[in-house]
Amino acid sequence: MKYTILALLVIVIxxxxxxxxxxxxxxxxxxxxxxxxxxxxxxxxxAFLQKYKGKTxxxxxxxxRFMTFKANVERIIAHNSNxxxxxxxxxxxxxxxxxxxxxxxxxxxDPQNCxxxxxxxxxxxxxxxxxxxxxxxxxxSPVKDQKSCGSxxxxxxxxxxxxxxxxxxxxxxxxxEQELIDCPDAERYDTHGCKGGLPSYAFNFIKEVGLxxxxxxPYLARDSVCTYDAEELRVTTDGPFNIxxxxxxxxxxxxxxxxxxxxxxxxxxxxxxxxxxxxxxxDCPDTExxxxxxxxxxxxxxxxxxxDYWIVKNSWSEVWGDEGFFKIERGVNMCAIAMCNSYPLNVxxx
Ligand SMILES: *[C@@H]1O[C@H](CO)[C@@H](O)[C@H](O)[C@H]1NC(C)=O
Ligand SMILES: *[C@@H]1O[C@H](CO)[C@@H](O)[C@H](O)[C@H]1NC(C)=O
Numbered sequence: 001m002k003y004t005i006l007a008l009l010v011i012v013i014x015x016x017x018x019x020x021x022x023x024x025x026x027x028x029x030x031x032x033x034x035x036x037x038x039x040x041x042x043x044x045x046x047a048f049l050q051k052y053k054g055k056t057x058x059x060x061x062x063x064x065r066f067m068t069f070k071a072n073v074e075r076i077i078a079h080n081s082n083x084x085x086x087x088x089x090x091x092x093x094x095x096x097x098x099x100x101x102x103x104x105x106x107x108x109x110d111p112q113n114c115x116x117x118x119x120x121x122x123x124x125x126x127x128x129x130x131x132x133x134x135x136x137x138x139x140x141s142p143v144k145d146q147k148s149c150g151s152x153x154x155x156x157x158x159x160x161x162x163x164x165x166x167x168x169x170x171x172x173x174x175x176x177e178q179e180l181i182d183c184p185d186a187e188r189y190d191t192h193g194c195k196g197g198l199p200s201y202a203f204n205f206i207k208e209v210g211l212x213x214x215x216x217x218p219y220l221a222r223d224s225v226c227t228y229d230a231e232e233l234r235v236t237t238d239g240p241f242n243i244x245x246x247x248x249x250x251x252x253x254x255x256x257x258x259x260x261x262x263x264x265x266x267x268x269x270x271x272x273x274x275x276x277x278x279x280x281x282x283d284c285p286d287t288e289x290x291x292x293x294x295x296x297x298x299x300x301x302x303x304x305x306x307x308d309y310w311i312v313k314n315s316w317s318e319v320w321g322d323e324g325f326f327k328i329e330r331g332v333n334m335c336a337i338a339m340c341n342s343y344p345l346n347v348x349x350x
Contacts, residue, residue, distance in 0.1 A: 021319070022047055023090035023275055030073070030090055032081040041070050044091070052093045052319075069096045076273055086307065086329070087277030089270070092320045099269040106293070106316070107150025107195060108267050114288045114340030116200045118244035128256035133299030133311055139166040140260065140298050141174060143324030145317035147221040149194035154180040155315035156262040156294035157202040157344075161211065163260040163298070164347035165235060174214035175235055183209065183226040193223040199262035199294055200342040203240040210236045210350050237344035245288060248331050248338045252300055255343075260298045263312065264291035264340040265328070271335075276322050278309045280329040288339040297341070300330055310337065 026044045028034045045066050046057050057066075069091075076089040094102045103109055134140050141162040146155050154177035161175050181193040184205040191197030191205070210233035217228065243251050243261065255261050266285045299311035308330035318324040328334055 032077045045069050065096045086280045088275050089273035090275035102272050105148050108292045111292050114291050116242040119242045124257050131301040132256050139163045143318045146315045149221045150196045153197040153294040157199040159296035160262045167259050176212045176217035178219050179217045200240040203344045207239040233350045236350050238346040240342040243341040245339045260296050261343045263297045264294045265337040266290040266335040267293040278327045284335040286333050286336040290336050291340050
């Protein structure tokens with residue numbers, strides 16, 4: 001009996017600490033319920049340094065970064081104090097960088113100029129339900145971390161391939177981003193490694209060449225030379241199915257009937273602070289020329305207040321956002337989320 005209680009206690013504590021984040025620990029401060037005094041923000045910065053840099057605060061070295069951190073915290077508090085907001089902001093691994101530095105970290109400065117042509121529309125008998133999430137079907141692979149490289153498009157691609165592979169074969173496997181960074185011919189596929197690319201082109205490359213696993217061709221987070229080995233090939237596809245630009249109803253139908261979809265959109269500075277809720281802003285660029293980030297739509301739903309949203313997996317690690325995921329408003333082409341979307345057809349082993 002004693003042991004049972006002890007064991008339960010250990011489980012509860014382990015669970016609580018796994019769940020706890022700086023955003024929970026400093027919730028009152030970040031929501032503006034207690035004043036953001038210098039010492040209060042410094043306390044949070046010390047916890048930030050401990051968690052993300054494994055070091056303690058040194059006045060001589062860290063004062064400039066602390067000022068940047070504090071400016072970010074003040075912006076977050078102002079946002080979280082607005083009762084009209086649809087999403088919350090918080091701190092994450094990049095909260096000591098300026099807005100410009102954070103955009104540069106993920107190479108979000110250059111748009112990708114998406115211009116995919118639509119595939120022939122498919123017709124389905126089953127009507128898509130109001131809520132659906134492929135995470136509940138256990139076919140969404142873990143959140144990865146692209147680190148400082150504009151390789152979002154390779155993670156969006158592998159995320160889609162991994163989910164469709166599990167749906168089609170029942171097997172779990174992780175596939176290689178680095179092969180997509182190193183190997184496609186830039187002219188032919190319009191992919192540029194850490195400087196960007198589009199999942200639809202990557203699906204074409206995989207159709208023609210095939211994709212190795214994460215293990216056989218591991219991620220380096222930088223441009224490197226192609227070392228692909230034809231003996232190691234594991235997966236192929238018949239190429240992309242391109243959703244019609246602007247058609248979020250079709251996106252919903254295709255996602256429900258086939259699996260997660262690689263979607264692109266425009267990341268504005270304030271998106272980088274997202275932690276929960278439905279991301280929705282009034283002044284976001286929304287043409288196909290504006291997309292600068294590719295991710296993976298895995299589901300959709302509607303809030304109690306009636307706001308429709310997409311559920312999306314990002315590639316900025318699990319410490320970012322809502323354990324690596326986010327929700328973004330659906331049905332209004334929020335930040336061009338409707339403009340440049342595709343998924344891989346007939347994913348299978350080679
Ligand atoms: C996108 O278009 C802009 C303006 O036309 C151009 O400057 C930029 O180089 C293009 N980017 C890519 C990745 O093609
Ligand atoms: C989908 O888009 C890609 C490039 O973005 C293109 O190569 C492919 O031909 C398109 N597929 C269809 C069926 O239009």
